[in-house]
Amino acid sequence: MDEPVEIGRRVQRLRTERGLTQRQLAEPSYTPAYISTLESGKVRPSETALRFLAGRLGTSYEELTTGRPARLGTELRLGLTDAQRELATGAADEAAVHYRRLLTDAEHLDLVPEQAEALLGLGDCALETGDLEDARRHFEEAERLLGEEPLPRRARALRGRAVAHLLAGELRYACYLLESAIDGLAASDLADPEALVLLYTAVIGPYIDMGAHARAAHAAELALALAPRVSDPALVAGMHRQVARTFLAEGRTDDADASLARAQSIYRQLRLHTDLAHCHWMRGYVHAQNAELVPAERELRTARDMLTAKRATLYTAQVEVELADVLRRLGRHEEAAELLSALLELDDGHGAVHAGGAHRLLGLIAEERGDPEAAEEHYVRALGLLERSGASGDLADLCRLLGDLLRRGGRVEAALDVYRTGLGHRAAPGTTTLGPSPATPPFRPH
Incomplete structure (x- = not known):
């Protein structure tokens, strides 16, 4: 919200443009004297007063308090949705161009949540293209912008940063980040199911790579128990994909294949091409574990072609x-x-x-x-x-x-x-x- 002087000038300008007197603007809830004081910037109006005045002036609360037309924020949020779809279905470097433009717009409009969302998108693009330094930088900046937000709101940034370290071969530090976030959620009574499933899902891979199979299985068990509370189908699909790894580690290849089939079905419906490629990749691995080498080669080549197309x-x-x-x-x-x-x-x-x-x-x-x-x-x-x-x-x-x-x-x-x-x-x-x-x-x- 702008300072009272700026808000007062804006109220006066809009009132004059609409040909209203201070009395006409004030009635029936306020007095002309209150409007005069407000327009001179000598009082900080309450949210209730500003919403009343916005309605009388035919504008939005956001535009009255910030000078920013509400449609700009709406258009920016729609643009972020389009960029996310572009990342899912197209090439990451092209989606990154879109996200960078949206980040500039969000910075210009001083929309912090939208800035963070654009940075998260840029981080995901960088992960796909292998630019791990850029990915870490984007996720860290998103986390900084969300620093005052509750931990569940920062879970995506934390998870992204951990994945960047994991892909760089820094398994222990990736585990540290994810374990610390999980403990933070538990300690603060902010045990948001979606945030927990996101973090438990992310920690399964490094656990298995480090030989900590019992921890991986426990994380998978907790994620599966929380899944009914999760509304995001892509998050549920990602959970099934990672849980399949714990089944493989236990020699339960049929269960692993069934879990991957569930994930694959969701990804296909959502047209999430990179994630669908990961399912082909893991199904190829399952076939290889069963010494079914011809179907394994077929699945892995499909995954490779899909990922190559997305660069x-x-x-x-x-x-x-x-x-x-x-x-x-x-x-x-x-x-x-x-x-x-x-x-x-x-x-x-x-x-x-x-x-x-x-x-x-x-x-x-x-x-x-x-x-x-x-x-x-x-x-x-x-x-x-x-x-x-x-x-x-x-x-x-x-x-x-x-x-x-x-x-x-x-x-x-x-x-x-x-x-x-x-x-x-x-x-x-x-x-x-x-x-x-x-x-x-x-x-x-x-």
Whole structure:
């Protein structure tokens, strides 16, 4: 709201334009003297008075208090909805252009909630294109703008920031952000179901990557219990997609496939192309786990084509690691190696987990081709990358592969050292980070 002097001048201008006297404007609720005092800027009018005057002057409360036509805010909010749809159905870099224009407009109009929404959209665009520094910056700025808002309103910004760190290979810090937010909701009696499902869903992936399967399963259980209270279908679909990962970790492939089918159906109805691509990706992974390699290749190629069309660089890289593994298992080593070679450039800190996965697969291919020296080189590179990320489960498996290779080459002591390293990662507390797991919300899900 503007200062009383500005509001007073605006009331006087609108009254004069409409040919009203102070008495005509004031009656029947106020006096001409009150209108005179208000127009001179000597009193701060109440919301009730301003709404009355707005009605008498034929304008909106927002325009009277800020000088900003209400239609501008409405048009901006409609534009944000269009940009969100553009991100879901088109290319992220094109949606980002739209979001940047809307952010400039929101800043000019001093509309803070709309500024935050535009920044969240820009963060999501940056995640898709792999610009993780930009993504973190946008989410942090959105969080700053929403700093006075309750924690549930900041959940999307927190979740986005955590995903940016996760994709950069910083699993522990991603868990820290999400666990802290969940604990904050529990401690403040702000256990908003949608915010909690968003955060529980986001923390499942890093838990599994770090080998904390019990925590992942507990987060999935709580998210499923809260799902009936969630009205956003896309959020429910995302939950089913991540819950499928916990089913896979438990060997429940049929349950995982059913969960993915539910998510896929929702995404198809909503035309959320990136999320639909993720479902194809995970269904390919399920087929690969069941040694159904031909349908696995088909699903993964579908996911890759969809993500490539949206220029979702980092997500495409993740799918290509899975696809290369399927090609390797089909005996198509040349195709797999060619696919993986382009991913090795991701070891600069953006996508270290995926670059580590690529080196691991190239090591397996080298072993299968009878080149133990090349295999060892790739395994060691993968070890360095995965140690930076804290991906305990992948590290333990990699140490087993490297240890076996060294043992077969007669380097028993070196092999024992590597095995111990792997056991150390596998035996690390069932945890991730920082202590006890997040608190259960202060209400009983039903």
